[in-house]
Amino acid sequence: MATVWRSQCAFARLLIGKIAQNPNNSPDLCTKLFQGPISVTSRNYSNYANSPFIERIKEQYEYDIIKNPPEWAYVERLLPFDTIPVVTPKENYPSGWIPPREEAVHLPYFVSRTKNHELPIYLNITYRGMRKITKIKKIEGDIWLLNDTLKAHLKETAGKYVETRVHELGKFIEVKGDYVNVIRNWAHSKGF
DSSP states (O other), X not given: OHHHHHHHHHHHHHHHTOTTTSGGGOSOSSOOSSOSOOOSSOOOOSSTTTSOOOOOOOOSOOOOOOSSOTTXXXXXXXXXXXXXXXOOOOSXXXXXXXXXXXXXXXXXXXXXXXXXXXXXXXXXXXXXXXXXXXXXXXXXXXXXXXXXXHHHHHHHHHSSOOOEEEETXXXXXXXXXXXXXXXXXXXXXXXX
């Protein structure tokens, strides 16, 4: 008899919504442990159809706009540069960076540097590390001649035929495999 009474109480609490008012799963159905209104229906504003219309929103915060305050100097030093500063020429750099040489301009093809003065040679790894493709971007001039010379250099260095794909409109070449260091050293030797 007690089992039936408890199941009826549990069903009634679920139906009426008295689980919050009746903690500890006590068997007496109508005992309120705290005073307050019992909400039979609740509003759910989680979707557009049930949410009320929004009235005109008041400004939450009042603020003043001040031009050229003295504090702006502290903010300006945190902002990124509009342009990357020109590199001062040295004999060698501690990071191992190599500047471009003037003789590369006279070649029929050219690989221009990025805005950070780096070579645009990247490695794309896909399929959980199973597919590696080296990408050379920002190519100007005769891209097909660059592809042929690069293929010949990779065949000589790697000792095997290497697949490449030329995207003429996108101005980039994709090489199948991880040849970033080999191509970077070749580009430095050419003066790019």
